[in-house]
Amino acid sequence: MKQKKPGAQRPLKTKENLKHTKALAHSHVDIDVSHLLEDACGILRNAGLKRTPNRENLLRFLIENHGPFSKEEIQKALPKEDFDSVTLYRNLANFEEIGLVRRSEFGDGVSRYEFQSHPDNHHHHIVCTTCHKVDSLDSCSLPKLDDIVEKFGYSKVRHSLEFFGVCKDCSRKQK
């Protein structure tokens, strides 16, 4: 179950594009964050995973900030006593497995992760091929490229659409 990535392009500059929407003391946002965090921890528990400070900090960061983020970006944003790289990778993999986070790849050899409050909470991204900024697109339907260009001011737009599933042969064998 290797999930390695190609170092296809150049290393990517990880600058600060985190949204610091840190909230006021008792806003809806805070309440939502707490709620989402508790939900997530419930899912952890159901999956037989422990609620560790590492995981809680990681989850909180992903819930409070709108990704997707690379491991590098996550590490910079977290308390440095947390997050040996190995632990971070392992937790992200765990979270992905139980559906708490979604992993994306943008062709630069780095995986990026974002919180997924619900499996149906599915959307897509547009990535600047120059500065690597990532914007999120709403729905799950294929928007017209022109609309995207217009709405976000992007030019030279291309897209990549891949489906993943279990083929007939494999699902037969698995039975």
Next chain:
Amino acid sequence: MKQKKPGAQRPLKTKENLKHTKALAHSHVDIDVSHLLEDACGILRNAGLKRTPNRENLLRFLIENHGPFSKEEIQKALPKEDFDSVTLYRNLANFEEIGLVRRSEFGDGVSRYEFQSHPDNHHHHIVCTTCHKVDSLDSCSLPKLDDIVEKFGYSKVRHSLEFFGVCKDCSRKQK
């Protein structure tokens, strides 16, 4: 971007047999392949890239076979005197840059490449998450997941859709 009429010659590594005007008993498929190859080489030339035996063999393989293929798969299929890995990577990168091939990633850490006879010849893939077999899907519009499941016998289908472009800031700077 047409260049010249194809003389439809064999792709040998010896350089002085380019005048073999074969002509007969070949199927439409062969003719198409030759034609596509000549077109591709014209694009090479226009891009200032040389027509080497390596590149010609690589192009022919990609034209004759329906990818996408990993570097590993390509290497196995080609004459072993061709294709040191480095050269292969470099040529694939060159081809991608001038639009002759399209690179895809399916999350297993390996880039895959396929011939793209025309920039508009754009389609998508469905990948078995178990055996990694890849099927191609026709058009460029978002098919209904159910249809795919039905048509190809896939189950547990998910998809990934990413857009790439140059954002407002970057295109401003580039001017």
Next chain:
DNA sequence: ACATAAATGCAGTTGACTTGCATTTATTAA
């Protein structure tokens, strides 16, 4: 508080992909 299964983190490994550089080769001009 205890037992224990899971989580952590260091060190070391993997593997896809790149880079540097000396050599070879396709192309263009003489």
Next chain:
DNA sequence: TTAATAAATGCAAGTCAACTGCATTTATGT
């Protein structure tokens, strides 16, 4: 045809994200 030269090649060595093994620590149910 040949000479000039810019590009292509290929070996060795490097890079870097991501992974594994294992000894240690810790969360959790009893």
